[in-house]
Amino acid sequence: MKCVLVHYSEIGIKGGNRRFFEKKLVENIASSLNGRWDPGCTSNKTGKSASKIKNVIKGQIERKRGRIIVRTGVKNINLLTKIAGISSFSIAEETQLALPKLKKIVINIAKRSKKKTFRISASRANKSFPHTSMQLNALLGEAVLKATKMKVDLHKPEIEIFVEIADKAYVYGEKIQGIGGLPVGTAGKLVCLLSGGIDSPVAAYKMMTRGCRVVFVHFHNHDPFMSKIKHLVETLSTYQGRSTLYLIPFKDLQQQIIKKTEPKYRMLLYRRLMMQLAEQIARKEHAHGLITGDSVAQVASQTLHNLNVIYEPVTMPIFSPLIGTHKQDIINEAQKIGTYKTSIIPYTDCCSVLIGKHPETHGKIKDIKKLEKKLRIKALMKKALEKAEIEKI
Ligand code: ATP
Ligand code: MG
Numbered sequence: 001m002k003c004v005l006v007h008y009s010e011i012g013i014k015g016g017n018r019r020f021f022e023k024k025l026v027e028n029i030a031s032s033l034n035g036r037w038d039p040g041c042t043s044n045k046t047g048k049s050a051s052k053i054k055n056v057i058k059g060q061i062e063r064k065r066g067r068i069i070v071r072t073g074v075k076n077i078n079l080l081t082k083i084a085g086i087s088s089f090s091i092a093e094e095t096q097l098a099l100p101k102l103k104k105i106v107i108n109i110a111k112r113s114k115k116k117t118f119r120i121s122a123s124r125a126n127k128s129f130p131h132t133s134m135q136l137n138a139l140l141g142e143a144v145l146k147a148t149k150m151k152v153d154l155h156k157p158e159i160e161i162f163v164e165i166a167d168k169a170y171v172y173g174e175k176i177q178g179i180g181g182l183p184v185g186t187a188g189k190l191v192c193l194l195s196g197g198i199d200s201p202v203a204a205y206k207m208m209t210r211g212c213r214v215v216f217v218h219f220h221n222h223d224p225f226m227s228k229i230k231h232l233v234e235t236l237s238t239y240q241g242r243s244t245l246y247l248i249p250f251k252d253l254q255q256q257i258i259k260k261t262e263p264k265y266r267m268l269l270y271r272r273l274m275m276q277l278a279e280q281i282a283r284k285e286h287a288h289g290l291i292t293g294d295s296v297a298q299v300a301s302q303t304l305h306n307l308n309v310i311y312e313p314v315t316m317p318i319f320s321p322l323i324g325t326h327k328q329d330i331i332n333e334a335q336k337i338g339t340y341k342t343s344i345i346p347y348t349d350c351c352s353v354l355i356g357k358h359p360e361t362h363g364k365i366k367d368i369k370k371l372e373k374k375l376r377i378k379a380l381m382k383k384a385l386e387k388a389e390i391e392k393i
Contacts, residue, residue: 003094004070004077005170009087010182012066022063025085025183029070030061031241032079064166065125069094077176082238084209086178090162092170097129102136102169103143106161109173110144115158117151118144122163129165136163179209184240187211190319191282192291193274194218194232194245196347199293199322201232201339202330206321207291208240215285216243217278219250221350231342233393239337246281247389250274250350253380260374263356267301268363269371270351271310273381279314280385289317295330296323300359301351309363 006029011021060072080089093105110118122136131139140163141152164170192204194216204214214236218229226247237243250270257269278290294302301310311318322330334340 001071001094003092003170004080004089005092005164005172006068006070006080006089007066007087007178008068008085009180011085021085021183021186022068024186025083026061026063026068028083028085028183028185028241029068029080032083033070033072033076067164067166067170069170081176081178083183084179084181084211084239085183087180088175088178090172090175092164092172095169095171097126097165097167097169099131099139102163102171103140105171106140106163107144107147109161109171110148110150110159113159113173115150117153117156117158118161119152119154119157120144120161120163122165124165126165126167133165136165179239181209182211184208184211185213187213189213189215189285189287190289190291191215191217191278191285191287193278193293194229195293195349195351196228196232196343196345197293197349198334198340198343199295199298199330200291201236201293201343202333202337203291203293203319203321204236205239205333205337205339207319208236213240214243214291215281215287216245217248217281218245219248219274219277219350221249221251221254221353228342228345228347230391230393232339233391235338235342237393243393244285245391245393247391248277248384249387250384253377253384254350254353256375256377256380258354261371263354264358264360265363265368265371267351267355267359268306268309268368269375270355271301272313272368272372273377274351275310275314275318277381277385279316281388282316287316289319290314292318292320293322294320295325295327298327300361303361305362305364306360309365309368312365 008025011018011025014021060070062069077091080086095101095105106120120137120140122133124133144150159173161173187210190207190212192200192214194200194204208214216233220226233243233245253273254270257266261269282290294307296302296304331340334343
């Protein structure tokens with residue numbers, strides 16, 4: 001019988017908590033294949049989709065010593081490339097532990113592949129099976145040699161046929177890479193300051209693959225480009241399921257800053273304000289910290305001096321997972337996760353409005369605080385939060 005065999009790597013090295021991670025991964029696979037990916041939904045015990053997912057898990061998804069067997073949704077298999085925690089997966093033949101059966105399946109896979117060289121890679125988790133992995137490699141390899149014109153190549157085979165011995169046997173000839181990491185929903189919640197640029201979507205993705213659920217906040221001073229931001233969140237939500245996006249009007253705050261401050265300091269004031277507003281949303285959302293797309297020295301706002309100034313008003317932890325990553329590597333990652341094309345659509349981020357030709361690169365907290373005192377914007381901040389639009393994507 002055909003099934004999907006799912007492997008995970010990092011969860012495997014978890015000690016006592018391993019079951020918790022495995023269970024979450026199973027839930028995420030079930031709700032994704034079920035067409036309504038919402039990693040929170042199985043904890044809602046009365047929800048309709050929760051019971052549907054529980055049924056899917058009961059009937060068709062099984063956890064077994066270091067692997068997950070999925071007996072449904074073989075047609076949606078590509079969805080698994082979006083689920084954090086999975087290191088690789090394969091469409092496998094599930095069969096009884098009988099050598100003649102195994103030989104037949106291995107020969108079939110070899111023949112269908114139409115390749116010239118092969119190797120068998122057997123692994124035996126179930127030690128009650130009488131043949132060791134080495135013996136299996138030899139026995140099954142011999143069977144393929146006899147039945148085909150193929151040759152063995154242990155180092156660079158055109159096809160590697162895997163045989164895994166558990167309480168049943170699983171045989172497959174192709175491994176599809178997953179994104180690895182840890183399942184979304186195992187590490188708590190974070191709020192990401194999402195700009196329309198290349199970096200912050202990648203930063204959000206990286207935290208998702210460490211198990212975090214991410215809520216998005218975007219500050220804007222005009223509406224026509226909101227579809228770009230929503231599209232970015234749509235793409236990112238393929239990795240975590242249903243997502244929340246806060247759209248916060250920044251125009252009034254920005255105009256007040258422009259009125260009261262000379263151009264070179266404005267960008268620092270914008271960003272400090274954004275951080276404080278995002279922190280308030282994070283508290284409301286019971287999140288554990290903020291995410292930014294900052295990368296040291298990439299632009300004027302990201303000198304070490306300025307990052308000190310920008311992060312100073314926030315008491316929550318701030319996570320900037322791209323802080324030491326080069327731009328080209330960030331671009332490559334953005335292309336891989338599918339956000340790049342949207343990110344490069346022309347868009348004027350409100351952070352770059354009227355900031356002068358030479359923004360301050362060595363900001364000092366003391367000076368910036370003085371400028372902020374003159375702003376008198378507490379009421380405007382409150383209003384911006386009240387006017388926030390909240391979208392579920
Ligand atoms: P990005 O590519 O993520 O836009 P960037 O290199 O353009 O980053 P900045 O524009 O200085 O750098 O932004 C740095 C970080 O500040 C962003 O990664 C994001 O986390 C946050 N940020 C900037 N503008 C906004 C915005 N309009 N709304 C929400 N967050 C923002
Ligand atoms: Mg930007």
